[in-house]
Amino acid sequence: MTTVLFTNARLIDPEAQTDATGSLLVRDGVIAGIDADAPEGATVIDCNGRALAPGLIDWGVKIGEPGERHKESFRSAGLAAAAGGVTTIVARPDTMPPIDTPESLEFVTRRAADAPVNIRHMAALTKAREGREMVEIGFLTDAGAVAFTDGVRQVLDTRLLSRCMTYARGLGALIVGHPQDAGLSRGAAATGGKFASIYGIPAVSPMAEVIGLDRDLTLVAMTGCRWHADQITTARALPALRRARDAGLDVTAGISIHHLTLNEYDVGDYRTFFRFTPPLRSEDDRLAMVEAVAEGVIDVIASFHTPQDEESKRLPFEAAAPGAVGLQTLLPAAMRLYHQGGLTLPQLWRAMSLNPAKRLGLPGGRLSVGAPADLVLFDPDAPFVLDRFTLLSKSKNTPFDGARMEGRVLGTWVAGRRVFGGKV
Numbered sequence: 001m002t003t004v005l006f007t008n009a010r011l012i013d014p015e016a017q018t019d020a021t022g023s024l025l026v027r028d029g030v031i032a033g034i035d036a037d038a039p040e041g042a043t044v045i046d047c048n049g050r051a052l053a054p055g056l057i058d059w060g061v062k063i064g065e066p067g068e069r070h071k072e073s074f075r076s077a078g079l080a081a082a083a084g085g086v087t088t089i090v091a092r093p094d095t096m097p098p099i100d101t102p103e104s105l106e107f108v109t110r111r112a113a114d115a116p117v118n119i120r121h122m123a124a125l126t127k128a129r130e131g132r133e134m135v136e137i138g139f140l141t142d143a144g145a146v147a148f149t150d151g152v153r154q155v156l157d158t159r160l161l162s163r164c165m166t167y168a169r170g171l172g173a174l175i176v177g178h179p180q181d182a183g184l185s186r187g188a189a190a191t192g193g194k195f196a197s198i199y200g201i202p203a204v205s206p207m208a209e210v211i212g213l214d215r216d217l218t219l220v221a222m223t224g225c226r227w228h229a230d231q232i233t234t235a236r237a238l239p240a241l242r243r244a245r246d247a248g249l250d251v252t253a254g255i256s257i258h259h260l261t262l263n264e265y266d267v268g269d270y271r272t273f274f275r276f277t278p279p280l281r282s283e284d285d286r287l288a289m290v291e292a293v294a295e296g297v298i299d300v301i302a303s304f305h306t307p308q309d310e311e312s313k314r315l316p317f318e319a320a321a322p323g324a325v326g327l328q329t330l331l332p333a334a335m336r337l338y339h340q341g342g343l344t345l346p347q348l349w350r351a352m353s354l355n356p357a358k359r360l361g362l363p364g365g366r367l368s369v370g371a372p373a374d375l376v377l378f379d380p381d382a383p384f385v386l387d388r389f390t391l392l393s394k395s396k397n398t399p400f401d402g403a404r405m406e407g408r409v410l411g412t413w414v415a416g417r418r419v420f421g422g423k424v
Helices: 074-083 102-112 137-142 158-171 194-199 207-223 235-246 257-261 283-295 330-339 345-360
Strands: 003-013 018-027 030-034 043-046 051-054 056-061 086-091 118-121 174-177 226-229 251-256 300-302 375-385 404-414 417-420
Touching: 003 345, 003 375, 018 345, 051 345, 056 074, 056 300, 056 330, 056 345, 074 086, 074 102, 074 118, 074 404, 074 417, 086 345, 086 404, 102 118, 102 137, 137 158, 158 174, 158 207, 158 226, 207 226, 207 235, 235 251, 235 283, 251 257, 257 283, 257 300, 257 330, 283 345, 300 330, 300 345, 330 345, 330 375, 330 404
Parallel strands: 003 043, 003 051, 056 086, 086 118, 174 226, 226 251, 251 300
Antiparallel strands: 003 018, 018 030, 051 375, 375 404, 404 417
């Protein structure tokens, strides 16, 4: 048995919503006690007042295996995750080819086994993500899929989507949607408004998100399935989300850390590292989303890690590939929200660890006895300037390159085993 006692720690408990000094006992990879004394023979780690919290669960990570291993591999993603305090990756199925059969899911599960962190997989909702034919949801669930999504591709056939939802309801499977109207969003690279007009960037109204959300929520009400919106980014979509919750629908929603910390003006002089899907919104929308996370209307914060190579980004803004890497920057970017006073550390960890675990049925996200010792030790106040070439991801496309940030990961543990960091 391996026994470790973390002492003099600032314990961030997202279940109890507390932030208090204490100690944490880990025995054989599991949390065994809070504020316990050191057993004989235990290894004692003095945290020196730094924050100790459940490891992050990053929901919606793109990994390039199979098909785009030059952008990201399971090994490089795992190393970046460990360095960023992420102990569980929930990977997307938008690979080449997509994860849409039990055999392809078994392949990526085997490939991910050697990563230093936990990796779970979502499967495609339709075959080849083409929106024409439903996948074998039952077989894929049995093979280990934690949810079903076509990623940023919307299922345009409403009848097919309703069938998918009905079938998923019978199995208790979770469907993840990307609520954007595909027709309005096609070819858009920015949010419609004065800024996009002045810069001549193809744009889309935020109402495209509202239209897409209204359609999907109507189908959820009709079918009764479990449903999660991967990204809600505009204040105009929040009333529909609240109505769905009030009506008793089994609905949750997420947002990317980039939409919580950046706005449309950060695009600046056509900087393609700031090209996202959906595009960055107004500052009013950003502030409304921070408040929605604090209220619990938005349940999940994730990085939506999307590695792109240099050739994909060094193009005219509207032609550049969307997305950014985020496994290693999720925590320090979230510290911006903490230091600005928008969210407390327990509120952040509720959205970045506890809620993803609860929604996906994963055992982590907690500082409670019996939970796996998936932990991150970090200094929320440690300043640094981010150099993208120090990131452990194969791709280096981050909007935070050269930015002054706070929040340094000092150690990461998965099932009680240290996977990142040296002496505290």
